[in-house]
Every structure is written in C-alpha cells, then in structure tokens.
Amino acid sequence: MATKTHCLTPATNQECKVAQLTLQDTLDVVGGKWKLVLISILRGGKLKFRELSREAGISPRVLSKELKDLEMHDLVTRTVQDTRPITVEYELTPYSETLSDMIIAMHAWGKQHREKVIHKTVS
Amino acid sequence: MATKTHCLTPATNQECKVAQLTLQDTLDVVGGKWKLVLISILRGGKLKFRELSREAGISPRVLSKELKDLEMHDLVTRTVQDTRPITVEYELTPYSETLSDMIIAMHAWGKQHREKVIHKTVS
DNA sequence: CAGGATCCCAACCGATACTG
DNA sequence: CAGTATCGGTTGGGATCCTG
Numbered sequence: 001m002a003t004k005t006h007c008l009t010p011a012t013n014q015e016c017k018v019a020q021l022t023l024q025d026t027l028d029v030v031g032g033k034w035k036l037v038l039i040s041i042l043r044g045g046k047l048k049f050r051e052l053s054r055e056a057g058i059s060p061r062v063l064s065k066e067l068k069d070l071e072m073h074d075l076v077t078r079t080v081q082d083t084r085p086i087t088v089e090y091e092l093t094p095y096s097e098t099l100s101d102m103i104i105a106m107h108a109w110g111k112q113h114r115e116k117v118i119h120k121t122v123s
Numbered sequence: 124m125a126t127k128t129h130c131l132t133p134a135t136n137q138e139c140k141v142a143q144l145t146l147q148d149t150l151d152v153v154g155g156k157w158k159l160v161l162i163s164i165l166r167g168g169k170l171k172f173r174e175l176s177r178e179a180g181i182s183p184r185v186l187s188k189e190l191k192d193l194e195m196h197d198l199v200t201r202t203v204q205d206t207r208p209i210t211v212e213y214e215l216t217p218y219s220e221t222l223s224d225m226i227i228a229m230h231a232w233g234k235q236h237r238e239k240v241i242h243k244t245v246s
Numbered sequence: 247c248a249g250g251a252t253c254c255c256a257a258c259c260g261a262t263a264c265t266g
Numbered sequence: 267c268a269g270t271a272t273c274g275g276t277t278g279g280g281a282t283c284c285t286g
Contacts, residue, residue, distance in 0.1 A: 016167055019230060020179075023163050026233035033150065033278080040146050044139055049248055056143075059280055064249055085247045085286085095239075102232050105225040107142060110149035112221060156259085172268055182260050187269055208266090208267045 029073050030099065034058060034066045039075065039096060040103060046079075046091035075099070152196050153222065157181060157189045162198065162219060163226060169202075169214035198222075 030036050034056065041047070041055050053063050067090060070076040075096045081087045153159050157179065164170070164178050176186050190213060193199040198219045204210045 016164070020160060020163060022230055022233040022237065023160060023226070024233075025237055026229045027156065027159065029233075029236060031154070031156070033154070036150065037143060037146060040143060041139070055139075060249060061251090061281090062279055065279095080248095083247090088248060098232060098235060102225070102228040103146070105228045106149045107145055109221060109225050110145040110147075110152075113152060114145065114148055116218075182262095183269065184261090184271085185259055188259095203268095206267090210267060211269090 035070060038066060039099060042092045046089045048087050048089055052090060158193060161189060162222060165215045169212045171210050171212055175213060
C-alpha cells in the first residue's frame with residue numbers, strides 16, 4: 001500500500017499503529033459516558049457521593065462503579081468522613097490535572113460545534 | 124470568565140451545568156469506542172471502506188454505522204469511485220481539523236499515562 | 247448517607263452470510 | 267468491494283430495594 005501515511009507526526013505505519021493504541025489507552029481510562037463528566041464536575045470542588053449523583057444525574061449503582069474505576073486510575077480520592085451517618089467525599093487527585101488540556105479542548109470543541117450546528121440550522 | 128473556563132472558583136451552578144452539557148455535546152458526537160480512532164486513522168489520508176475496516180480492526184457492520192454518524196456530523200466525506208466493482212473512499216473534511224487539539228491532547232495524555240503506569244508497575 | 251444486590255431493558259458490537 | 271441482514275453475546279445503565 002502507498003505509505004504516504006501522515007499521523008500526528010510524520011511517521012511510519014508502525015508508528016501510526018502505536019498512535020492508535022495510545023489513543024485507545026486514553027479512551028480506556030476516561031472514555032465512556034460518564035468519566036469525563038464526573039471529573040469535570042469535581043473540578044468545582046470535592047463532593048459527597050449523593051451530591052455527585054445528583055449533579056451528574058447518574059444512578060448510584062453506575063456512579064459507584066465509575067468512581068471505583070477513577071480511583072483505580074488515581075484520578076479521584078475517596079475519603080470517609082467520620083460523621084453520623086458517615087459520608088464520603090470524592091475529590092480530584094493532583095494527577096487528574098494532567099487531563100486539563102484534554103478537557104479544555106473537548107469543552108472548547110463542544111462549544112464551537114454547537115455554534116456551528118446552530119448556524120447550519122438557521123441558514 | 125474568559126480566563127477560567129471551569130468552575131474551579133466562584134462560578135455559579137448555572138455555568139457549571141452549561142459546561143457539563145457542552146462536554147456532553149462533544150461526547151455525543153465523537154464519544155464511543157471508535158469515532159476518534161477512525162478519525163485518527165483517516166488523518167493518514169483517505170481510505171477505502173475495507174482498508175479502514177482492516178486498519179481499525181472493526182467489523183463492517185459497525186464501521187458502516189460509525190461512518191454514517193461521522194458523515195452526518197460533517198467530519199468525513201464519502202466518495203464513490205467509478206471503478207469495477209465500485210469502491211468508496213472516506214476522507215476527513217476540513218471541519219474535522221477542528222478536532223486536532225483534542226486528538227493531540229488525548230494522544231499526549233495516553234502516552235504520558237502509559238509511562239506513568241509503567242513506572243508504578245516497575246517500582 | 248453510601249453503596250451493594252437484584253432485575254431488567256436497551257444499546258453495542260462482533261461474526262458471519264448474503265446481495266448488488 | 268461496499269454494505270446490509272441476522273443472530274447472539276456482552277455491556278451499560280436505570281429503578282428499586284436493602285443494609286451498615
């Protein structure tokens with residue numbers, strides 16, 4: 001095949017494959033319907049389980065799973081408060097800040113895209 | 124407000140909600156398992172349906188659906204070639220370039236994250 | 247309140263076979 | 267080759283109830 005492939009950086013097909021896998025790594029960690037939304041919400045500060053559930057509009061069962069995943073990837077911390085009844089606070093880790101560029105880019109794109117769609121619809 | 128795009132400091136709940144919806148808009152368009160991978164692959168140049176299927180490791184049925192979605196959002200073009208048998212080429216639109224920042228950020232994060240995980244595992 | 251257990255439905259997705 | 271149709275497995279996720 002014609003190897004005029006041009007990925008993110010000029011590269012061989014091999015490197016293209018690697019780039020693809022790298023992208024998929026990212027999607028494995030923060031892909032899906034909720035993870036980035038939750039992280040985005042937590043950027044506003046720590047929240048309790050229930051608050052988070054309400055903010056995101058996500059059921060407890062799914063939220064619980066998502067938070068476990070995020071915790072496993074060192075993106076959020078889970079802290080049990082010694083109250084009565086107990087409450088649990090979730091907070092972003094310093095490591096989660098590495099996602100900032102991505103989130104900002106996605107947010108910017110969504111905004112831009114919405115405006116484009118509106119233009120198209122109106123015209 | 125132009126400086127801080129996120130609700131870190133004193134932002135209203137309203138603005139947080141809007142930010143969340145904007146992020147979800149993006150996820151609606153390019154979220155899921157395949158869309159960004161396909162776009163990433165097509166950055167290497169136009170490809171025929173089968174080539175794309177092989178490159179991504181995606182079944183024809185799913186690929187067909189994904190491409191329709193992408194085409195609908197003006198991210199790829201579908202061009203029928205007058206060959207025998209006919210072939211169809213898929214190519215990124217100029218508009219798809221607006222996703223560059225996002226894809227680059229995601230790629231960079233995946234790379235960085237993999238290295239971090241390796242460190243953790245080794246240590 | 248946190249979050250696990252259960253039930254159940256819908257979407258997703260892969261494999262394969264088939265048609266133009 | 268491009269793409270659809272069919273089937274069947276897997277996953278996602280909402281609702282509800284339940285316990286510590």
